[in-house]
Amino acid sequence: MRWDFQWRENIPLALPVIVGQIGHIAASVADSMMVGALGTIPLAAVSLASSIASVPLVFGIGMAYGLTPMVAHAMGQARPFKAVRLLKNGTVVNAFTSAFMFLFALVLFWGIQFTGQEPAVVEEARTYLWIIMASYLPFMLFMSAKQYLEGMGDTKTPMRISLYGNVGNIGLNALLIYGWGPFPEWGIVGAGVATIIARGYMMMAAWWFVLRRGKADPADWLRAKVTSYPIRALLKIGIPSGFQYIFEVSAFAASAWIIGTLGATPLAAHQVAISLASISYMAATGLGAAATIRIGQAMGRKDLAGAKAAGTSLFLITIIFMALTGLTFFVFRHQLPWAYTQDPAVVASAAALLVVATIFQISDGVQATALGALRGIQDVRVPTAITFVAYYVIALPLEWYFGHILGWGAVGVWSALAVGLTVSAMWLSLRFYRGMERRRVA
Template identity: 45%
Template sequence: MTLKEHLRKNILLATPVVIGQLGHIMVSVADSVMVGRLGVIPLAAATFAGTIYHILMLFGIGVSYAITPKVAATDTKDHGRLLRFLQDGFFMNLSLGLILFLLGYIASHFLHFFGQEVPVAKAAGPYLIIMCGSLIPLMIFQTFRQYAEGLSDTFSPMIVSVFANLLNVFFNYMLIYGKLGAPALGLNGAGIATLMARVIMFAVMIWWVRKKIQGFEWRYTWSGIRELLRIGLPSGMQYVFEVGAFATAAIMVGWIGAEALAAHNIALNLAAISYMAATGLAAASTIRIGNQMGLRDRRNLRIAGFSSFGLVAIFMGCCGTVFILLRNVLPALYIENDVVQTTAASLLVIAAAFQISDGIQAVGLGVLRGLTDVKVPTIVTFVAYWLIAIPIGYWFAFHGGYGVQGMWYGLSLGLTISGILHIWRFNRLSKKIQFQ
């Protein structure tokens, strides 16, 4: 295949995945935009709870990604092996969803220890419990989504995600503001809306995929679950280290004040849109690399990987340009507060600067996952964010006099280092890989 053909296949495969990934983050975007109309405290509470919730959610999604490369590298005629990955993945994700909900429930009772303003911590607790409850149907949905994507069916999960996102906005309108006869539940209404939409989402996905699957049984094998966890747990930890760093940054920003935290939330919410699109490209690159691993084709494996890096760099560069051009417009969609809007606009300029780095490190994790290389990238992620980004960001913010902008400088450095190291490792491994 030529480079042009690889780029075309990447785009065709990635587009539905990107839209599906955006479905996850648009839930938070819709919540933030609609909750922001209630004031600074509800928006700050949504931000604070969201930092914890997103760590749990992305860890779960990262673990579920183990299903995709296994399915992608399996001969489609080997129905029994494919079915085993689906069944084992279902019970793994269901169990993980219950565990994540329990962790979120426990965390909700200790929010006052994080140094946030009392009204913010008080409002965040119930919202966090509801949002973590929505992780159970989300993880079940992820099972069937990752299985379908491993078979290169990226269209079905996209349709379901878009449908659920539209439902979430509708339920938000009803439950946040008390419209169409529903009670006005404010911030908690946003959480309930997300839970309702995700229950419908997983039910539709199960119905859709099971129509195409013959022989599915409600059983699992421990050996199969361990095989998935061998890839899934490190993949989940990669997201924990990265998103956890941003969550820790949000907690530190909360020490500055509610307005700084609200501005951080707006800029991060917008940056998360492009990031989740990049993770969609990363998921597609995992499928492409997994396919070439199954075909034992080193040449096309390398082209598929490097074309994915190029594609995400172009896309994220365009996103950065949008952030700069609309830096004074986008924050106004969230809240009517001049201080918050001005601070958020300055953060969007920094976000624009690290867009390409963020995209490359995301795709780097995807192509390496396709090679089933997950341990070293996990170490790289930990070092880049926790030993470099957070300490430097803290120093700039609280000792260098840069405030919330200083924290973002540190995060930008961590993303850049991570992206460079992932490209280097893919180049090295793809040259040396031995097909058995």
């Protein structure tokens, strides 16, 4: 069997997506690192609030991802007006989705207060969460423009916007968390305010490129109508995609809640380890996004062989990349946590969690790329059921069993996540290849 990585086709498309995805998580990592200097309680509070805010956020990201394969398919058919009409309808969908995300976060925070978290951690988390929730609308409007551009095959523009926005976010963190110069010392509140400002900039910059730099014809935008058919089509892909991400991330969020019942130190260690693991995960979702684009455009051209080859090449690249990141986590597991905290107990606990992260890196990457590949062929309903089983039926019960019943603590919770990720990766990748074979025979 000849392994064709298709480097020339994949890297120019995937690398900007990966850099952009890592740029999003970089702001969260910077929050954790800079807040960690304030102490264990603020770091644990950011961990708790971030675990809550991330659940609706990833649902929104999944909803927005529904636009990409449809735009890619339209461009494969050489129908640019159809792509603009999808963008306009997708923007309406995403605006309403942001309101749902806000309410969803409120419900989650109300419930978390009854799960045995330390009162001091809950109180600080409340303030930070309110500020982050206010950034949902600009973020979702940014995602509308971003996914449209990526569906067209332009991955560099969203990358630049994300980089500028997140570099600005990190700079504002330094000014507003610590109060440098004339700026106020707001602590974790400053971290939240910096996030709002950065997401507002990214929203405005992305739309300027779409409507002012020829990425979408303004006349087509004005002529396009918001109607039920494209909205239904977007929801048909977007809602299952949103739940795919929410099932996985909520399993990680639940792990934060379970670990939080063990104390502030394990929870802070979880935040450190999850911040590091999120970097490689975002890179994997970037490869998955590239799979969506390439496969979606190939399907628009009715090129089944090209779609399958694109998917295979991106699976291979994912495996190599995630194996390297896993090796990095293992080798430097005792050094990396010091970038976040100076508490030796937190560092030791985080190092143990990074050993588990090493084990599930390839599974985490493969399942992310498989979801993107399946989205490219607009196969989303069964994959959603697969992610539900992997994370809710398998991983979540095991998190409690390993962590509390067996007494393995935070390492047990993360071991349960590794089981769920492995089941998901195997099942989803098999689904993609069987789906391509069915389409070939038909």
